[in-house]
Amino acid sequence: MKAWTRWQDWVALVAGLYAALSPIWVDTTHEGGAVASLIVLGALLVVTSLVSLARAAGAVTEWLIALWGVLLFIAPWVITYTGHSGAAWTSWVVGVIAVLAGLSVGATGELTHRRAVTH
Numbered sequence: 001m002k003a004w005t006r007w008q009d010w011v012a013l014v015a016g017l018y019a020a021l022s023p024i025w026v027d028t029t030h031e032g033g034a035v036a037s038l039i040v041l042g043a044l045l046v047v048t049s050l051v052s053l054a055r056a057a058g059a060v061t062e063w064l065i066a067l068w069g070v071l072l073f074i075a076p077w078v079i080t081y082t083g084h085s086g087a088a089w090t091s092w093v094v095g096v097i098a099v100l101a102g103l104s105v106g107a108t109g110e111l112t113h114r115r116a117v118t119h
Contacts, residue, residue: 003056009049012065012101016045019072019094026086034081038090041072045098062105069098 020042028034045068052061073095075081076088 004053006053006056006105008062008101008105009053009065012045012098013049013053015094015097015101016042016049016068018042019090020046022087022090026084026090028081028084028087031081031084031087033079034076034084034087034091037072037075037079037081038087041068041075041091042094044068045072045094062102064102066099066102069095069100069102071095072098 019038022038022042023035026038028038045065048061048064048068052058052065055061072091075091075095082088
């Protein structure tokens with residue numbers, strides 16, 4: 001697999017950008033935890049996706065993308081911002097998208113192919 005071509009990493013990148021920038025348009029009034037978790041986890045998702053896109057090798061980044069997705073999904077309950085529906089729904093939707101994107105690389109067999117073919 002060539003660098004910058006895997007669609008799953010592009011999906012994770014866009015989802016991470018959306019999460020990181022969402023406090024601009026999502027209501028997070030008086031909830032610093034929501035803002036911090038969306039920005040930090042979104043940024044981690046973006047950075048991990050970029051590394052995965054650039055290197056086009058390594059299972060670690062795919063698992064990290066899935067991990068950031070899980071953390072985004074549970075953040076509204078752990079950090080207690082479920083009352084802010086916009087921020088909570090953003091975390092839940094982006095979290096599910098990131099988990100699916102991270103795990104789908106292994107399901108499609110691309111990860112196995114990448115490990116078998118080294119250049």
